Amino acid sequence: MQTACQAVQHQRGRRQYNKLRNLLKDARHDCILFANEFQQHCYLPREGGEPMEKWQTRSIYNAAVWYYHHCQDRMPVVMVTEDEEAIQQYGSETEGVFVISFKNYLDNFWPDLKAAHELCDSILQSRREKESENQESHGKEYPEHLPAEVLEAGVKSGCYVQGILNVNKHRAQIEAFVRLQGASCKDSGRVVGILQKNWRDYVVTFPSKEEVQSQGKNAQKVLVTPWDYRIPKIRISTQQAGALQDFRVVVRIDSWESTSVYPNGHFVRVLGRIGDLEGEIATILVENSISVVPFSEAQMCEMPVNSPEKPWKVSPEEEKRRKDLRKTHLVFSIDPKGCEDVDDALSVRTLHNGNLELGVHIADVTHFVAPNSYIDVEARTRATTYYLADRRYDMLPPVLSADLCSLLGGVDRYAVSVMWELNKTSYEIKQVWYGRTIIRSAYKLFYEAAQELLDGNFSILDEIPEFKDLDEKSRQARLEELVWAIGKLTNIARHIRAQRDGCGALELEGVEVRVELDERKNIHDLIPRQPLEVHETVAECMILANHWVAKKIWESFPHQALLRQHPPPHQEFFAELRECAKAKGFDIDTRSNKTLADSLDKADDPNDPIVNKLLRSMATQAMSNALYFSTGSCAEEDFHHYGLALDKYTHFTSPIRRYSDMIVHRLLMAAISKDRKEEIKENLLSNKDLEELCRHINNRNRAAQHSQKQSTELFQCMYFKDKDPDTEARCIADGVIYSIRTNGVLVFIPRFGIKGAAYLKNKDGLVISCGLDSRSEWKPGSLQRCQNKITSTPTGGDPVTFHLFDHVTVRISVQALRCHSDTIRLEIISNKPYKMSSTELCRQSSLLLKSELVKEVTRSVEEAQLAQEIKGKVIEEEYQEYCQSKGGSLYTLLEKIRDLALLDVSNNYGI
C-alpha cells in the first residue's frame, strides 16, 4: 500500500524505507505495492485539521474495503495495525475486512508458525523494555552522537571527515582503524557520529548456568556473547535463556542507547547445538550472511523437465537459430574427476584453407534462465556457488547445474561458443566468431587421463567410458583424432601463455589465485593438483575466451559492460616479502608484474621446495583482490588485470557457478544482435545498476571465500579435537617459520596446510628454551626480536634462535571455546625439523590427507549422531557438563590474545 510506504518513509527515514523497497522488489516475497493514492476509488482527500496518521489509517482502510469489494466480496482482507483506536473504530465496520493487531493476526491465521511467534514476542518485549527504559533516566555511558542532519552538513562543509571503521579481528577490543574517504590525513580524531550502521544477523551463545546466576537479579535480560570477536556482548530480554544454553542462536541488534554499555537486541532463531557439525556450519553461513534455503516451488516451476519419461530435446526453432556443431566439430571437455557441472568444452580442427580453428564452448545458461525470473533473482542473490569443505550450495538448481546446462558427453546441449581462426604455424589470431551453438561433447575426460594421452600413454584408455564399447579399429582411429586435438590444443596454449608471460603474467601459489585462474573451486581443490600441463592448457583457453569476450562486450557497450580488474598492488605491501626473501638470499624485484614473476621463478631453494611456495603465497597476500566492475564507472587505464597481464578481462566461462558470467553472457548476446542490427530484446542493466550488482557479487565472493576458509578451519579443529596431542603421533608435525613477531613466530605446516602462530612466550611470561636434546621447556627469561630472527634467552640456559624458514617441530592441539569457533594451537616442541621415516611420503600426500580429514570428520560426526540417538540423554548431560567445565569467558580469551599480541597475516590481507 502506497500510503503505508510513504508513512515509513516519513517516520522512519530513508534507510528503513530502502529496506522496505528492497523487500518489495524481491520477487520471491510475492509482494505487490498498490498505489492507492493514485487510484480513483481509493483516493481520499485529507480533511482540514485531520492529523496525518489518522488520514493514513483512513486511506488504508478505505483501500482495503475497496479491494474487498473489487474481489467481489469473496476474499476476506486483513489490515494489520498496532493502533488501538483504529482497531476500535474500523474493526467491525465492514464484514470481511478485519482490522486487527499483528499479535492477533499471528494467533488467528498462523497458529502453527512457532518461529514467527517467538520472534514477535521477543520484538514486543524488547520494545516494551525500551519504553520503560526511556522513562527512567540513567546516567549516560557514552556522549551522544550528533544528529544526522548536523553530520551530513558537517561532512559536506568539510568540518567532519567521513570514513569506514574496520575492527581488527585479532585484537578486537583495543585495535581498529578508520579508512578515510579523501586523501587528507589526520593524526587523531574522535567519532562524532555514525552515518550508516552495518548491522546484520549475529550468531551468539547464551551464557551457561553459572554465569546466569552470577548475573543475578536481572534474570529477564541476558548478556549474550557473539561468535564474532569484534561484536560486543548483546543484551537480550527473553525467558528462554535456560533452554537456549547449548545452542548457537541468531539475534538481531535493535538499538544501542547512549545510557548502556551494551546494545539491545532480540532473539530470532536457533541454529543448532554448540560443537555440532551442522550447527557450526550454519553458524559460518549466517556470519557470512549466506542464505541457502532450498529452491522454492515457484522457482522450480520455471525449470525445464528432463526425466526418463519426458526427456529434454533440442527444439526445432532453436536448431534453426543456432549454429550446429554436432557433426562438424570434435568437442570434448576436460574436468576434474567426478565433476558434475561441466560448463566448458573445447574443440580444435583444421579448416579447408589450412588454418586452425580453436573453439571454446560454454554452457548456455541464460537460455534457460530468463532475466528477472524467479530463478534469476535467486541466482543473483546467491551470486555464486558456495563451496564449503564438505559440501556445496549451488547457485542454480541441480536440473540445470548438473544436467541440462552441463556439457556432458554424448548428449546434445546448447552452448555459447567463441571460435578463433588461427594461422597454422604462427598461431596468430585471424578471425573470431561469437554465437550460440548446439554441441555434442564426444568425450568427458578428466585431467589425469588427458595428460596420459598427451604423453602418449594409452593404458589409461580403459578408464575413459567412451572408448569401452568400440571395436579395435574404429577405436584406434578415434583415439588418434583425439590425441591430435589435445596435442594441438597444448601447443596453442603454450604459445598464448608465452605471449602472456612476455607481458608479465604471474603464477602464484595459493588456492585463491588458482581458483581465479581456472575456476575449479571444487572440493577436489584440496587435493594438491599435480601440476599437469593439461590444467594449464584448459586454463589458458578459458583465459583467452574471457579476454576476447571482455573485448567484445566492451566495444559494444562501452558504458555498461561487466569486466574484472586486478589493480596493481601497493609496493609497501611487498616489504615483508622482500625481507623474507633476503633472509634466504634471494632478491625479489617487485617493480612490475614481469620482474616479480621472474624473480619469483628464480627464488627457489633446491633443498627446500616449501620456501618458494611460501614466497609465492606471500606475494599473493600482498596483492589486492580482483574485482568486478562496470566499465561506465571506471577509467579505461584501470581495466588492467595485473595478475594475468591482460588489458581487459572478464568472467565468461562458468555461468553455472557464477552470476557474473550470466550477466556477461547476456551482454555478449546483446552485442551479437547489435552487430546484426537487430533490436536488442533484453533490457540491459544501466551503468548504475550494474555497478550496484558488481558490488553485490564482489561482496558475495568475499563471503564465499571466508566461509570456505572458516569451514576448512572448522574441519581441521574437529579433526584434532578428539586426538590427544600428547599421545597421538599425527598431532606432531613439521612446520616452517614464515614470519617473526615480537613474542612468537608464524608457522606453516605443509602437511595439513595449516598456518598459525606459535608463541615463544606464554601467558605467565615464561620463554621457550631448548635443551641439548632440543626438547623445549618453558623457563623465565627474555625475548629479543631482530629483522629475520628471534632469540629466546632463558635465565640460566642457552639462548635459542629461530630464523625465518627454519624447520621446527610443532604440536597441534585445539583450543576449545564455547562462544566462538575453536582454534588450532601450535606449540613448538623442538627447534629441529621433525624427523619421521615417512616424512617424505607424508609430504607427497600432504593435502590428500586434508580431504581424508574432511571425510573422517564427517564420518565421525555421523557416528556420533548414531551414538547419540542410542544413548540419548546420558550423553547430552555429559556434554553439558563438559561444556560448562570449559566455560571460559570471552574476557579471559581476549586477555590471552592481547597478551600474545600475535597476528596471523594470512587473515588480514583484506584490510
Added chain:
Amino acid sequence: MAGLELLSDQGYRVDGRRAGELRKIQARMGVFAQADGSAYIEQGNTKALAVVYGPHEIRGSRSRALPDRALVNCQYSSATFSTGERKRRPHGDRKSCEMGLQLRQTFEAAILTQLHPRSQIDIYVQVLQADGGTYAACVNAATLAVMDAGIPMRDFVCACSAGFVDSTALADLSHVEEAAGGPQLALALLPASGQIALLEMDARLHEDHLEQVLETAARAARDVHTVLDRVVRQHVREAAILLGD
C-alpha cells in the same frame, strides 16, 4: 530527507502519472471579444492566457517593417500571483524578455509570415498560474489564439517539456519535478511534418540520452496536438452553429 523520489519503483511519478503521460489539458478559444484571437489553456495547474492582434499595420516606428513578411511581436508576462511566492514582475525583466524571444522564434517558424508583408502580428501571453512547463503552455495557448485570429499557419505548434530522471525520460514536467534540478528540455513541434520549431535546453545531459528525451518530448507534443485539434474542431463547430443561426 535528501531528494524526493521522482519516479517510484513501480514507475509512478509524484503526482501519480507514468513517465510518458501528460497532465490534463483543458482549453478554450475565443475568450475575449475585443481581440482578434484569444485562447485560454490549463495544463494541470499551469494556466495561461494568449491574445493575438493582427495582422495590422506596423505600430511605432515604420522602419521596423519588413518588406517581405510580417513582423511577429511576442510579449510574455506572468501574474504576480502565478507562483508560490507572490512577487511583482515588471515588464521587460530578463525572464520575460527571453520567453518573448523564444515565442517569437517559434511562431515565426510556424506562421506563414510572407503572406502579410509590411504588417505586424502581436501575440501577448500571460501566465496565470505557473506549475511547470510554462513555455509549453504559452506556445499551446498562443497557437490556439493565432488560429482563433484566423492567421494562416503551416501547422499547429505543439510544445511540451521533458526531463530525465533515473535514466528514464519524463514528459510534461510539473513544478516539483522541475525544481528537483534535473535536466529539462522544451520542444515545440510541427506535428504533421515532424519539424522542430524550437528546441531549448540549458542543462547538461549526456548525448547518449538526448535521443531518448527528445523522443519522449516529441511523442508528448503529438499527444498535445490531438487534444488541441479536438479543441479547435469543437470551437469551429460551435462557431458554425452560432453563425448558422
